[in-house]
Amino acid sequence: MLLPDPPACAFASDNAAGAHPDIIEAIQRANHGHALAYGDDVHTRSCEQAFNELFGQPVTTLLALNGTGANVLAMGAALRTAEAVLCSEWSHINLDETGAPERILGTKLLTAPAPDGRLSPDAIDTAARDIGVMHHAQPGLVSITQATEWGTLYSTDDIAAICDRAHAHGMRVHLDGARLANAVAAAGKGPDGLRDMVVATGVDVVSFGGTKNGLLGAEAVVFINRDLAHRAIYLRKQVNQLASKMRFIAAQFSTYLEDDRWLTWAGHANDMALRLHHQAQQILGDQAGPAPQVNSVFPTLVPEIATPLRDWCFFWDWDRSTDRYRWMTAWDTTSDDVSRFCEGLAALAA
Ligand SMILES: Cc1ncc(COP(=O)(O)O)c(C=O)c1O
Incomplete structure (x- = not known):
């Protein structure tokens, strides 16, 4: 079958996108003369201040x-001796980090069923039954992804319910915000949405x-809970996350947070996912999956469509047992990319 040229940006992952030109410029601006290493520099100070402002309090x-x-690093700082982490069965820390938390922190991940990726507060009560039982891993931290x-x-x-329940059992709460920007953009309240979501609710880190x-x-x-940060600078070095040329990381974040770029870029990715879903739905109907809340669409595809479609424009499986796939948009996805992809989809579905 003759398909058009594939889109310039594929739908494999937001990780597959390049860096925004503003970020490259920020790195270039920071690339001036010498700056002390390991974060002892003006770029890092001003980036830390930008985070204080974003969170609305000193963090x-x-x-x-x-x-x-x-x-x-976040979980290691929040865990006490012999404590375990409660997380969803679908969490990245459980499925896609090659056992790094277990290996590096020597902790145990206690996974709870979460059919749509969300951990329920009841799972915290269930895990808490093991508190004080000498032969069972002691849940000390709840990790959720947003x-x-x-x-x-x-x-x-x-x-807030998860934090309340966790804190009532003496547990702390970590939020994996790899895509927190997309979640805050979806809330539509600007940076206030972040403060509502993670400060007012009681998330610790x-x-x-x-x-x-x-x-x-x-x-x-x-x-946010600064008591947990007490010895975290040492842990960061031990877990190989201390960059000597920290100024270049700091310069990226300062530009990212300035003028709400983080929200604009994430909001664009979310909009492109909505557009993709809308067009795919006209071709696949309900098989296009639920309308996206952020920047990913989860269609169900028969192999006759999935295989040639991704040979043409790559994307990942998400749940092989149910033929679910993931199409993901990014800050640089264009409407043309979406239309081109859907042209290919329509040709294969016809
Ligand atoms: C939810 C979530 N957390 C954490 C990560 C880890 O990021 P990295 O691949 O940079 O280690 C990812 C990456 O895909 C992710 O999707």
Whole structure:
């Protein structure tokens, strides 16, 4: 079958997108003379201040190199001796970090069923039954992902309920925010949405993503509960997340947070996912999956469509047992990319 040329931007992942030109410029601007290494520089100070402003209160921000490392650092700082992490069965820390938390932190992940990626507060009560039982791993930290690995969102009330339940059992709460920007953009309240979502709710520590939304490779661990950050700078070095040329990570984040670029770029990716879903629905009907809340669409595809479609324009499986796939948009996806992709889809579906 003759298909058009594939779109310039594929739908494999927001991770597959390049860095935004503004970020490359920010790195170039920071590439001037000498600056002390390991974060002892003006770029890092001003980036930390930008995070204080964003969160609306003093927070402790430790910049990191990648999302897995940021999660390991955040969780390691929040865990006490012999404690385990409660998370959803679909969480990235469980499925896609090669066991890094277990290996590096020596912790155990306690997974709870979460059909749409969201952990229920009841799972916390269930896990808490093991508290005080000497032979069982002691749940000490709840880790949730916003937006989830299934592109779903916790409401602010959901997060508050999770935090309340966890804190009532003496547990802390980590939020994997690799795509927190997409979730906050979807809430439509500007940066206030972030404060509602993670400060007012009681989240203790956030892995604040950047790489998936236009940065070159920069993540931040933000301690809202600053008591947990007490020895985190040492842990960051131990888990290999301390960059010597920190100024270049800091410069990326400062530009990212300035003028709400983080929200504009994530909002664009979300809009493109809506557009993609809308056009795909006209071809596939309900098989296009639910309308996206953030920047991913989860269609169900028969192999006769899925195989040639992704040979032409690559995307990932999401749940092989149910033939679900994931199409993901990014800050640089264009309407033309969406239309071109749907032209190919329509040709194969015909
Ligand atoms: C939800 C979530 N958390 C964490 C990560 C980890 O990021 P990295 O691949 O930079 O380690 C990813 C990456 O895909 C992710 O999707």
